[in-house]
Amino acid sequence: MLQVSILREQRDRIIKGLEKRRLKDAATLVDQVINLDQSRRDTQKQADDLKAKSNAEARRIGELMKAGKADEANTLRTAIASEKDQLKSLEQKLTGLEEALKVHLYKIPNVPAEKVPAGGGADDNITVHEHGSMPQLGADALPHWELIKKYDIIDFDLGIKITGAGFPVYKGKGAKLQRALINFFLDEAEKAGYREMLPPIVVNEASGYGTGQLPDKEGQMYFVQEDGLYLIPTAEVPITNLYRDVMLTEGQLPVKNVGYTPCFRREAGSWGAHVRGLNRLHQFDKVEIVQVRKAEESYQTLDEMCAHVQGLLEKLELPYRKLLLCGGDMGFNSAMTYDMEVFAAAQQRWLEVSSVSNFEAYQSNRLKLRYKNKEGKTELLHTLNGSALALPRIVAGILENNQTPDGIKIPNVLVPYCGFDKIS
């Protein structure tokens, strides 16, 4: 969530920024928060003053009792009664205002960074970089959902049998390719200075709020009713929440973590022909990089993280493009996001394989993730994360682009990880 103080001090800039998202009623939302905050502060002042008064009176009674002046103490005691009611109602009002303030704040998405273009959807995204040449496939080229059947490496029907649609079973070389990719991605991240974390894949409610999946994206996560736990939609949730309520020292920065986890997404209502095969799943594997940075470094870090992701795609010899997302296409929490898309030649489609975002202080404000700067002042840190990488669409790209009459060629860097150079 945004910091109220910034909302207050930079109202116009914030509204202007939010309008790049094509957010309706940006000004109304912001003003509601500012007004609620004003009432909250007024009410707190009243309550604090009244408390100061009654604290003093209580102390006075104590002194009188000690001095043996019970009569005077009792007189004072009866005089206090009306203040108590007043205090109670003030406190109720205050908690009501705080609650309302929070609800309204949760409704306001992050403010897009300066460089982010205005826009409502994918059409307004800007392609900032392209790499690699489009593979030329023969007329008999198959989309990956045909290839996986042909070579018997990924089985959707078995997944349906034991679980349901969107839960594929990886078999033989298909399974080994998954494992190879995970190891490759983790090794590359480690070389780039990231520390590997293997977190739980179910999280509690507080973690859901910490990274912003709750309250608004509740329906997109699988929920274990019995224990009140959510299956993670991305490793971002557990790995970033490691830093919830944390005060870091300067020496602990920067934080660079990487984690492999399965990811679970209910994706209710978005099922259809355009999401065939591996394009969209309920369970998939992903390696995620997460960084915690000082505010002044975070945009340089965003570039570094993109470079890392681009390096992976280049090593895998996949043609890709890099998009700077427009305001309306970014996630709720993000201030700036780059998407990486791989070209899947048989489908003739670009597939999103990574999303790298700077959340600035939006998450850390909710997480209470701070550090003490050189002047000894506590400051919110910036959080960033990116997929490096999400597996299924990478697999789709490799399968489609590398198909040959006598099998699928494994990218050279993966051969040592796979132990084979061809799926046939």
Added chain:
RNA sequence: GGAGAGAUGCCAGAGUGGUUGAAUGGGACGGUCUCGAAAACCGUUGUGCGGGUAACCGUACCGAGGGUUCGAAUCCCUCUCUCUCCGCCA
């Protein structure tokens, strides 16, 4: 799942209902001493919110939420979590 114990500051660990933001010890930081270091000694060592240009002041916080009281870390209730023992188990 059954039985019991507990939750206090960076850590360990006191705490009688009335200046307790909280003893004491350790750690960390600063200083004195020293050529330097150790030891010793002295000092500092919270966070949120509100008010103030500021020094500073007010307020809240001893797992969380309620309650009793003029006054709660201290008494009562509920919840959460942790630990120990037993059972089950990869």
